[in-house]
Amino acid sequence: MSVSPSMSDFAPFSRRRGPLDALFGEVDRALRVLTGAATASRPNPAEAAEPEPPLTEQEKRHAAGLMRVNHVGEVCAQALYRGQAAACREEPIKKLLLDAAVEEVDHLVWCTQRLEELGSRPSLLNPIWYAGSFTLGVLASYAGAPRNLGFMAETERQVEEHLDSHLSALPATDQRSRQIVSKMKDDEAKHRASAEDAGGVSLPMPVRGMMRAMSRVMTTTAYRI
Numbered sequence: 001m002s003v004s005p006s007m008s009d010f011a012p013f014s015r016r017r018g019p020l021d022a023l024f025g026e027v028d029r030a031l032r033v034l035t036g037a038a039t040a041s042r043p044n045p046a047e048a049a050e051p052e053p054p055l056t057e058q059e060k061r062h063a064a065g066l067m068r069v070n071h072v073g074e075v076c077a078q079a080l081y082r083g084q085a086a087a088c089r090e091e092p093i094k095k096l097l098l099d100a101a102v103e104e105v106d107h108l109v110w111c112t113q114r115l116e117e118l119g120s121r122p123s124l125l126n127p128i129w130y131a132g133s134f135t136l137g138v139l140a141s142y143a144g145a146p147r148n149l150g151f152m153a154e155t156e157r158q159v160e161e162h163l164d165s166h167l168s169a170l171p172a173t174d175q176r177s178r179q180i181v182s183k184m185k186d187d188e189a190k191h192r193a194s195a196e197d198a199g200g201v202s203l204p205m206p207v208r209g210m211m212r213a214m215s216r217v218m219t220t221t222a223y224r225i
Helices: 019-035 057-087 091-117 126-142 145-169 175-197 205-222
Strands: none
Touching: 019 057, 019 126, 057 091, 057 126, 057 145, 057 175, 057 205, 091 145, 091 175, 126 145, 145 175, 145 205
16 A cells, blocks of 8 residues: 655655654655655646547557657656755755655556556666665755756756657557646646756856756666567
8 A cells, every 4th residue: 555655755864853764754755756655746647638539559559659758757866856855055055956846746646547547567777767866856956055946957858858749659549648747747847947946057058968968868768579
């Protein structure tokens, strides 16, 4: 049975009793994400979809591949924001990152549920994506608050573009997936705006290019594995 995470699961490190508690808390959070034990705090947007005709087997495989990519993106987002918050010393920025991480859990759960409906599964490489993204988030935080926020804003900008492309690529009759992706896109835009309003700066072109290259590797791999 899934156990809903309490808000203490998302508490900043400074509120915990010590470094080991912080470490154990992050390990527990990672396990919840990777095992599917986390639960959403908001209803699944797919429930608002109109009844749709059955998808063909080819459409189901394609939709599942795209939703698996979206699921990996949410695994990475969860790890990234937790890593950024872990090394962040500015409490308002830490709170912004952790609040975004809570909403990303909803996305993660919605994608998992849609994959199950499509008779598919998450990526087998999720532990690798999580570890790499968490490390990247820690490094981004050490670059200073403006670049830390800028990294969040650029991440969300690229995710918005990616989700927009999926709205075009999903089967026309797959309204349940479309409802999920549309809501995710709205939330990502809100996260980007929050990071920019809080003082995020534009990242150098080479960094933005590297982020796009890493994203292409992840999406191409996750579609199949």
